[in-house]
Amino acid sequence: MSTRKIDDQQQSCKNCGVRDGLNFTVSDSLWAKVIPTRLLNRVVCLACFDKFAARRGVDYHRHLSALYFAGCQARFEFRVVRRAKAVMR
Numbered sequence: 304m305s306t307r308k309i310d311d312q313q314q315s316c317k318n319c320g321v322r323d324g325l326n327f328t329v330s331d332s333l334w335a336k337v338i339p340t341r342l343l344n345r346v347v348c349l350a351c352f353d354k355f356a357a358r359r360g361v362d363y364h365r366h367l368s369a370l371y372f373a374g375c376q377a378r379f380e381f382r383v384v385r386r387a388k389a390v391m392r
């Protein structure tokens with residue numbers, strides 16, 4: 304399976320401009336389904352990916368295969384715990 308890994312913490316999201324250091328992995332086919340054409344080959348943060356997925360009605364919660372934080376001082380890998388919908392407070 305081919306995957307897309309957004310792993311350059313030095314790059315900001317080309318949609319919102321944020322540099323959050325969070326890297327995630329999804330398949331190329333899912334990326335193409337969620338991300339607008341103008342951003343297909345650009346860096347997009349997880350928050351924007353989530354918004355695009357919601358707008359397009361794409362339920363990707365089973366397909367996020369890795370989540371990392373890559374900072375200047377430390378790197379962490381997170382365990383992905385699946386939840387269908389976020390709880391808004």
Ligand SMILES: [Zn+2]
Nearest residue numbers: 316319348351
């Ligand atoms: Zn963004």
